[in-house]
Amino acid sequence: MLKNFWYACEFSSAVISKPKQIQMLGERFALYRNPQGRVVALKDQCPHRGAALSLGWVEDGCLRCPYHAWKFEADGTCSHIPANQPSVPIPRRARVDAYAVQEKYGFVWIFYGDLPEAARPPIPALPEFDDPGLHPIYYETKVNAHYTRTLENAIDFAHISVVHTGTFGNGFDREQTIEEYDVSEEAWGGNANILFQQYTKPKGFLKYVVRPSSSQVRAKISFYLPNINKLEVSFASGRLINFGTHIPIDEKTTLIKRVQFRSFLTTPMADPLFYRTNAKVSREDSVVAESEYPYAIPHNLADEVHVPSDALSLAYRKMRHRYLAMGWGIDSQNQLAHPNGHSIESSLTLIN
Numbered sequence: 001m002l003k004n005f006w007y008a009c010e011f012s013s014a015v016i017s018k019p020k021q022i023q024m025l026g027e028r029f030a031l032y033r034n035p036q037g038r039v040v041a042l043k044d045q046c047p048h049r050g051a052a053l054s055l056g057w058v059e060d061g062c063l064r065c066p067y068h069a070w071k072f073e074a075d076g077t078c079s080h081i082p083a084n085q086p087s088v089p090i091p092r093r094a095r096v097d098a099y100a101v102q103e104k105y106g107f108v109w110i111f112y113g114d115l116p117e118a119a120r121p122p123i124p125a126l127p128e129f130d131d132p133g134l135h136p137i138y139y140e141t142k143v144n145a146h147y148t149r150t151l152e153n154a155i156d157f158a159h160i161s162v163v164h165t166g167t168f169g170n171g172f173d174r175e176q177t178i179e180e181y182d183v184s185e186e187a188w189g190g191n192a193n194i195l196f197q198q199y200t201k202p203k204g205f206l207k208y209v210v211r212p213s214s215s216q217v218r219a220k221i222s223f224y225l226p227n228i229n230k231l232e233v234s235f236a237s238g239r240l241i242n243f244g245t246h247i248p249i250d251e252k253t254t255l256i257k258r259v260q261f262r263s264f265l266t267t268p269m270a271d272p273l274f275y276r277t278n279a280k281v282s283r284e285d286s287v288v289a290e291s292e293y294p295y296a297i298p299h300n301l302a303d304e305v306h307v308p309s310d311a312l313s314l315a316y317r318k319m320r321h322r323y324l325a326m327g328w329g330i331d332s333q334n335q336l337a338h339p340n341g342h343s344i345e346s347s348l349t350l351i352n
């Protein structure tokens, strides 16, 4: 896991005045929206007895602990301890970590790290989110796998015709070769373009957008450190863009929050069709990602075998290694989501 980045950790619509716990990077965060509409993010662990502040309540824009009602300001300082006589001062250590927050592209982003504001990597530019011609749907999937594996899965060209035979991959021959491609590096990320030939057997809704007479499919795949993927697919009659933030809950569990945009069939009445297909696609991907071992991608590039179609994931690995070498790694041993070693069923939740 990497520190010193902005993490898109929740859909903006899901953060309201009632506090909510977010699990990420082996930590717990309490998020709430104050009366001015600003999102506040605090460490979800009271310094008094460790209770989860997210079970408390918001009062005057501050958060009250559910156990002894200590009051925490948005900057994490404690301003009231009800059990104290008025003359008793508040201990200096009675404070919780507060995190910088931005809301952008329909997400709440938390900065996790120790860089001053001016030195922080920016949130990537994602212009699709401001394009009124694109219709979005929102959904999320929990996967029992390390986020480096789920992210790599999302930027992998060569698995589509193999893993997705039950969905959109069925349009290809099973043994689809991948043309050699170049990786373009951009600030904090990389991308590659591919022209898939012979997408001749579209299934499901793709039958309506990929014409057999024009069987070429153009795809651009991008990644942005630490955990974002974007897939843009162009057919003869439209564009489909999949965006995902692979939220590392802990070293074995990832919550992928996704937005899919489409330029065709933009009526919301068509949404259930896309949700259904995406649920199947997510299950197809989860099966392989959950099988990968070791859980995280290896530190040593030579520990796995690479071929030309892996060029984009190699670029991701190398870029990630650069930041690990700079000391931006977090080695979290916390297993928040399943502390007793139970495996988590992959599941998909639709966000309305």
Ligand code: FES
Binding pocket: 046, 047, 048, 049, 050, 051, 065, 066, 067, 068, 069, 070
């Ligand atoms: S545990 Fe939070 S006030 Fe006591």
Ligand SMILES: [Fe+2]
Binding pocket: 153, 154, 159, 160, 163, 164, 285
């Ligand atoms: Fe996939």
